[in-house]
Amino acid sequence: MSERTAIVFPGMGPSSFADVGRYMVVDPYARARLAEASGVLGYDLLDRFYDSTDEYSTYHQLAFVVNSTALADRAERELGERPGICTGPSFGQKAAAAYVGSLSFADVLRLTAEWAELEQEYFRTEHRDVVTQTVTRVPEEPFAEFLAGLSDRGEYHDLSGRLDDGFLMVSVREPVLDELKAAVSAMGGYSMQTMRPPVHAAAFGALRLRAELEVLDRYDVGAPRLTLINDSDGSIVRTGEGMRAMLLDTFDRPIDWPAVTGTLHDLGVDRLVITGPDNLFGRLDRTKKNFDVLAVDPKGVARGLFVPGARP
Template structure:
């Protein structure tokens, strides 16, 4: 059976949810020790103290945990995925797992990208959020969007996740109205993200990261097929991986395209390596694949 490893996108990340795994699991402790040395600070302590869901320290900790879970799965469960994908933030772990960047360089890249994002959104798009919603068929979504158009409101798609399930970036001042319309049209609002993500208006962030961050690293071709999260392209070159890492800032996620690509590669099983309450639960995912979920909580429970 062909297995793909999926490093999930990052939701709100708190020390209380992952701290026990980070401090007790031997694979996590090994990864954490390297991170502490490379970055020059104690990642777990900064993560615990930061209190911010998407801080630099939360992002680094999420990366550490995703890769540590993959290590644990390989040794403890004999999992040997032959395809790799990382939607949204998961790109970073996927890039390291596929060998396009060393773990050390991926840590440095992740921290530097987080600082760039903080700098950029401190000065730009301060009134923009990315909102996720589901159970809204195309015709009803079109109705809500046409009303935004009539009001001259700005919005851009940030993700296509499943039938009736989308990410949309819009002005925060219109968010309450939009959530109300979603409900009136039979849909269901989930959560809103700040800073916002994956929209073409954030091209300035892409340029900043390309100039200030990726210019410092040499990206290699992946050792296994790596599926781009923007359109499902199967990457086999260094330039393709580099482009994917930049595309994340100004192109939306397309999970249906990823599913189609994985199916074309003969994948039957998805191993989710990292805390995920989204992609593994999508109807499209469950219909197409056997799903195995690994998270800090399940890894800790497995030791008991």
């Protein structure tokens, strides 16, 4: 086990069947996990995933967990070592929970499906006009002034994530979205992905409570067997209760990647193995400047491009 290598399960990036379907069919690690998942769920996940058009559907989420876990299986075996440290920003928490042994892979699949259905039900009636916008290259003080101006008008906003310097996720009402984008552009920044439904916002405390009482309380969540870093504050999760809290925090606390990378650096980690479809965390300046990055992703594996020790 290597304490200088950390495994990172990324948050959900674009991963439609067109993006990852070939990988799921040809890779033996993916086929094994897919068969296991279909047995647990009681239906053919690949078929359901193929037919699904919503990029955040239950089946897309389940496929993402399957692929991230299968890529971790491949990376561990081909590298010949097991990373001793783990983190899973945003949706990556789910695969991370299985990897560190706090939940079985089967229970992670069940939990993922149940939470996906609960979120879909919740956002059909609550916060229907809220979206989460990712913005980059925004100067700190002018952007803070813009948000303060929204507050002065009684306009809702929440910080949903801090990814890097000037790289943020912000939740606002959709009628304010064009104003937000215009302000970011005027500051010299860029607006990127708009997420519907929104994520990681303090306003979603009721969703967190339902996720706990209606779903998570039925699962036995154990203490991590590896060093696990909390994606909301960079702390080390040591107990089953700490793991439960981290999983629930994803509903109403912003992710903090700078805090996570700070802890990784303090622990002496110098290489990150990112296992999953990812077009964000491995490319952030804070990631690239501080670590050697090995990206183990479906497209690369399907094309035979996974080479241990290579950099993306």
